[in-house]
Amino acid sequence: MEDKLHEECGVVGVYSEEKTDIANLLYYGLYALQHRGQESAGIAVSNNNQIEYYKDMGLVPEVFNDDIIQKLNGKIGIGHVRYSTTGESYIENAQPLVVKYKKGDIALAHNGNLVNAQAIRDMLEDSGVVFQTSIDTEVIANLLARHHKSNIEESLRKVMEVVKGSFALVMMTDNKLIGVRDTHGLRPLCIGKISGGYVLASESCVLDTIGAEYMRDVEPGEIIIIDENGLQSFKSDKWCRKNLCIFELIYFARPDSTIDGINMYLFRSETGKILAQESPVEADVVISVPDSGTPAAIGFAEESGIPFGIGLIKNKYIGRTFIQPNQEMREQGVKIKLNVLKHNVEGKRVVMVDDSIVRGTTSKRLVEMLKKAGAKEVHVRVSSPPVAYSCHFGIDTPYRNQLIGANKSIEEIRELIGADSLAYLSIAGLSKAGGNKGFCKACFDGDYPMEVPLEGNNKKEQLK
Known part of the structure; x- marks a missing residue:
């Protein structure tokens, strides 16, 4: 076994009213995050109120080719590269995770680990919920579907009250791009500006790669919702001491990235x-x-x-x-x-x-x-x-x-x-x-x- 620690994954999301090459931007964004995960890669896009996606085992250039990228059309998209720490390494556990529920389709890509995922999973399975994967992300998806009574922001707040651990999450509905960072800020997530929209990414090197302008980092506990009305921020009402993972600085992040001002x-x-x-x-x-x-x-x-x-x-x-x-x-x-x-x-x-x-x-x-x-x-x-x-x-x-x-x-x-x-x-x-x-x-x-x-x-x- 290699004598190094490994990070779980990297996430990226793009929303643009002007760009038509969202999948290309996501592809290059994932390329910039390849160091964070080499087991699988995936991209999901929202096309005419329907989420289409492609994911497979392997490195980014092994998973995608021109034909696949050209078929993924839409103005909203998210991407994921994975190194597994929770859940075995096989295709069912590759992300983004795309699920259907009564409010429509939703795609999720998650970096981090929930310390109470097994307890929540046991509770949901006892109530009849069937799981298709062994990853934490599906636990979040099921909770989100269960709590989604009104708007997505309130649903996310309720989910964040239940789950414990680390997470930088990018999500997509048919018309929104969403970013969430855990209340301790353990996992990084930043915001960039591109023509006609915004980018969410694990590291700022993604923004440089796809020509986006760095704006700021998502605050611990903050929810970012991006849609046709622009960017909305919902700050956490719970104070927590920021606890960015020190190994992001020591080893995980690329040396050309800046996280939380460092x-x-x-x-x-x-x-x-x-x-x-x-x-x-x-x-x-x-x-x-x-x-x-x-x-x-x-x-x-x-x-x-x-x-x-x-x-x-x-x-x-x-x-x-x-x-x-x-x-x-x-x-x-x-x-x-x-x-x-x-x-x-x-x-x-x-x-x-x-x-x-x-x-x-x-x-x-x-x-x-x-x-x-x-x-x-x-x-x-x-x-x-x-x-x-x-x-x-x-x-x-x-x-x-x-x-x-x-x-x-x-x-x-x-x-x-x-x-x-x-x-x-x-x-x-x-x-x-x-x-x-x-x-x-x-x-x-x-x-x-x-x-x-x-x-x-x-x-x-x-x-x-």
Whole structure:
């Protein structure tokens, strides 16, 4: 298993009274969000008061072609890329989820995870509701249909009072585009302006890709409704401390995105600078574990005065399901993805900067490769604290017994990966890099922003 955490998915929605190429915009928007999910992709559009959609397993360019895109006509549309944390990986669980109910058709695309989804699902099934998928999104759809007595805004408010967890949701009726962000703001969602309408997206890089102008981020608990009357905002009447997932900043979001006023590249570079202040080391070159560790490595080099160099070359053509048929191949798998640039490390004291260590398997192999290539010393610096707790809000976190930060001391981890020294960024340093704003850092400190299932009692733990 790859030694990284994974996000669940990315969402995008477009409404335009002028644009006729909505599906094209959604396609390129999903392309910009491909890093958030590689298992499935889907697009739904509203065409003559009827929702048409197409979704399948695979990467965005594998799922869609020109013929499919040209058939998806309409002035409203939503799209989704998925990495599963709740619900198995198969076509029935691909999104957007399109459902029919007494008020018409509705399409939903969801990023996040509901901590009480199973309890709600059990209640609905006991009352006779039949589910077609195993994803949280269908729980939201059923609640929405149940509560939709008058207008969609009131229905959404009632649903938000029931569901607990993280969600950035884009939805579509036959004439409205809707965006919703959970009351803690755990998952990101922003608003952009295009000709004749608006865009909703998980990250601002989508807006740049499709030529939209960034307006602002959706506030925690806010409901955005876009239709022929323009954009309406319905703010939450419940105050909650903002708890944006800190791993959005550390790793998940693209470095060219800005979320809640924080630029991802600048944040990551700042973590590297603070890390250099907290854990200095004498060395000859600073290298990164590409690509996610590069901004922090550049920051570390700038602050320490140690030159930045390229030490590891990434093979950018590795697919999402590289086949590893036996144990020997699995052990060699990291060499397929990364190779050492021997000339830049031979005979040198090397600082290797990475954004996180989850299991420690990749770090161990990289240190071995660097030393085999002739590095005199390898000092590992990590631009986040040790990951010690499981996430319940949409990150595919290993069980705690697989988290090296939960089971070993820093010295034990250093010894295991074979580094000459090892240091992590402190939680205080991480907060400082983010301007001391409100973040969910529960994967580091166990301080969850809401009640979560006890370990061993939730469905995820039972499936071990």
